[in-house]
Structure formats: C-alpha cells, structure tokens
Amino acid sequence: MANKVLSKFRVRKGKVFEAPLENALGRLMTPFDEFIHRQSSSGVLLMICAVIALVIANSAWQAGYAHLLHLPVSYNFGDWSLSMSFHHWINDGLMAIFFLLVGLELKREFLVGELSERKHAVLPVMAAIGGMVVPALIFSMFNVGTPTERGWGIPMATDIAFAVGCIAILGNRVPRAVVTFLVALAIVDDLGAILVIAIWYTESVNMIALMGAFLLTAILWLLNLAGVRHSAAYIFVGILLWYDLHITGVHATLAGVITAMAIPARPKYDPVAFSSFVKDIIRSFDRSFRPGDKIIANDALRARVSALDNGVHLVQSPLQRMETRLHIPVAFIVVPIFALANAGIPVDSFTSAEAVLNPLTIGVICGLVFGKLIGIVGATWIGWKLGWGELPKHSTFHHIIGVALLGGIGFTMSIFISELAFAGQNEMLIQAKAGVLLASLIAGISGFLILRRAPIEESTQSEEVDVVATAEMSTGRKLP
Secondary structure: HHHHHOOOOOOOOOOOOOOOOOOHHHHHHHHHHHHHHOHHHHHHHHHHHHHHHHHOOOOHHHHHHHHHHHHHEEEEOOOOEEEEHHHHHHHHHHHHHHHHHHHHHHHHHHHOHHHHHHHHHHHHHHHHHHHHHHHHHHHHHHHHHHHHHHHHHHOOOOOOHHHHHHHOOOOOOOOOOHHHHHHHHHHHHHHHHHHHHHHHHOOOOOOHHHHHHHHHHHHHHHHHHOOOOOEEEEEEEEHHHHHHHHHHHHOOOOHHHHHHOOOOOOOOOOHHHHHHHHHHHEEEEEEHOOEEEEEEEEEEHHHHHHHHHHHHHHOOOOOHHHHHHHHHHHHHHHHHHHHHHOOOOHHHHHOOHHOOOHHHHHHHHHHHHHHHHHHHHHHHHHHHHHHOOOOOOOOOOOHHHHHHOOOOHHHHHHHHHHHOOOOOHHHHHHHHHHHHHHHHHHHHHHHHHHHOOOEEEEEEHHOOOOOHHHHHHOOOOOOO
C-alpha cells in the first residue's frame, strides 16, 4: 500500500537511483505482493494447508507426521529448561502471536472501529452473543451428562479468515456494510472464545505464579502510562508473561491478548502537529543541503532524515504499526502452520457412520451450522425489532442469513478449543475435529450460495464496492 501511495508522487528534481535488476524484480514481485495483501488469500492458503494435513494423515507419511508433532523441543539456559513437544509449541507458543493480533484488533475496534459507535455495535454484538450461546446449548443437548460435554465451547467460534475469504469471492454482490457486520461479529466472537478459554479450559492454577502474572500485567500498563512507544519493550514483558502463565496453568496464549491491550493506541502527534513537524524538518533539510552533497557524507542531513523517520513512527500509534506488521506473518505463517499441525485426522472419521453419527461430532456440526444460524439471525432480529440497532446499509435478512451461515466456519479457534477440551483423549479429539471440518464445509458452501442469491440494490451496484478492500480496512490490515 505504501509503495502504491509513493508511486503517485513524481520526483521532479534530483536523481533516483535504481539497482540494475530493481525494475525487473519489481515486475516479478507485483503479482505475488498483491496476492499476499488480499484478505481472501489467507483463507485460500488455510484451506490448502488443511487439505495437505488431511492427505498426509491418511498416507504412508502418517507415522512421520505424528513423530514430528510429538518430537520434544527444548530451550536450556544453565539449569533452567523449557521442554514441550513440537505440537505443543505450535498450539501454545506460535498461537500466542495469533492471539496478540486478535487482541490488537479487538482494542482498535472498541476504540475507533465499528464497535466504538453504539448504533453500529449493538446488532453485531447481539449477533455474536446469540452465535455463541445457542451453539453451546445445542451441543450440550447432545452431550450433557457424557464425557464429551466438556467440548461445549467448540461450536462457539467463527474463523474470520475463512468467513471473510468466502464473502470476498462474491465481490460487489455483497454490500460493504454487510462485510463490516461480519468482521465486527467475528471479532466479538473471538473475545468470547478468549474468555471461555481463560475461565473454563484452565485445569489448575499455581497461585504464586499467578501473582507474578498480575505483576507483569501491571508492568505492561506502567509502560503504557509512562508513554513508552517502542513495541520491543511490550513484547519482552509479554514473553515473560507467556512463560509465567505457562507455569500458572492458565492457557499461555492469553499473554498475547493481555499484551495487546496494553499497547498504546494513541500516537505522539496528531495530523496537524505532524504536518508542522515535517515542514520544519524539510525547511531545515533544505538549509543544510549543498549542491553535490550526499546524505551518507553529511551529518546534518543524516540527522534531519533520522528525525523525520522518528516523526513518521510517532504519528502512527504503536497498536496500528504492530497490527499492520503482524497481519502477514500471522495469516501466512502462524495460522497455516497451525492448520498443518491440527487438521490431520483419519479419513474414516468422515466416511464411517460410527465416526460421524456420534453425539460429539453431531453436536459440533449442529452447533456450528444450525446454532450459529439460529443464534445470529435470531439475536439480530430481536435487536432490530426492539429498535436497538440498524441493519447494515443496503442489506436485508437474506444477507444476515448468509452471514450467519458463514459464522459457522469455526476452523482455527474451534480446533484450538478442541485441543484444550480433549487433550490426551485422541478418539474424542478426532471426532471433534471431524465435526469442525464437516461443519465448516457445510456452513461455508451454504453461506456462499445464500449470499450469491441475495438481492442487489441499485444503490449497491452503483457504488462499485471492493469487498476485499472493505474487509481489510475493517480489520486494519493492508490493502492490495
């Protein structure tokens, strides 16, 4: 995005130096760069990784796949040692980065996004609550009083990457406000899943380590109050908090959310102050410049360029910078690796009647498909009828039904909760994952078809809405 903005400004004087292969490489990288920055691309990659995991788990490589996941990985420093399986490192360590991004998105949405205004926030929040409560109740109907009842949190989650990826394929057939509604709903859904993990999927608590976690959380907020804007300081304390929560017994990935909430959301300069600052620096730069000067050999010019660089960072909030930087690593490294490590289940989990027609799998499927549909549409209808909020602009309940079905794509977070609910219980874990994968497939196809047949208003057609760009602006991520 930054390169596209810069390309609009032509250099009228002076020289622009380019390496011999720079133009050729730029032309080569442009299609790849556009793919990377499209919101739908992460959903496509996630789907590919899930299929790869399924293929490996049902091939001759299955034993090697299982061996790799259970391979112990240790960090040692003197007498101190931290050892977990490779699978555990992915689910507890790598996913903490995912939760850091989720926390940043949540904070931004509540401060300046769609959830910051009551009239826009009421219906998505009600829809998210309905889309969490009803699926959990439906799952419990099938599993109450059985060893599998612990999995009631599995159908509560929505996978934002898959859901937005599906809606983005439809292009301008879907109104911009509907995409924003889905994104806001999914973000509140993530918050609910985080609370469920923190409260109900924590086995035992080490109280001494918990006190240390409170202390580290206080340090994070002290950094915020002290005006520290270097993200490295927060990340360092966040890593210590992750380790402390690991010892405590509370799921360590929550350190990502706690750290995100402490990251400053307010920049040093407002736009007016930044404009004045830049003009002063440029005037000073011009006064220090002499014909033939090069920045590398002129300390005065170098000092002013450094000051300008610092100003560019200070006009953006640390939250904004970190969220932008994390999007690509999380979408194209963290979540795909999670899918490769967790989506590999035996194919007979889908083909045999015993594997699918059991209370756990049926509960997950019905919770994600029918529970999300009933909960999201029902809660939205109640809020709309009571006059508490407005439907998304240019939308009807046809669109809300499509969004509700897409909300049943629970892939990433649902599989994550499955791993917590049935840790060490392989048969139940496979049944739960089978339910998640089948439900996500049913919900994704159904939601796509419903939205594809949704009526398109003339005002919507004339807007030439870029749904992908809208989704990326709603999530604070880079535009293509």
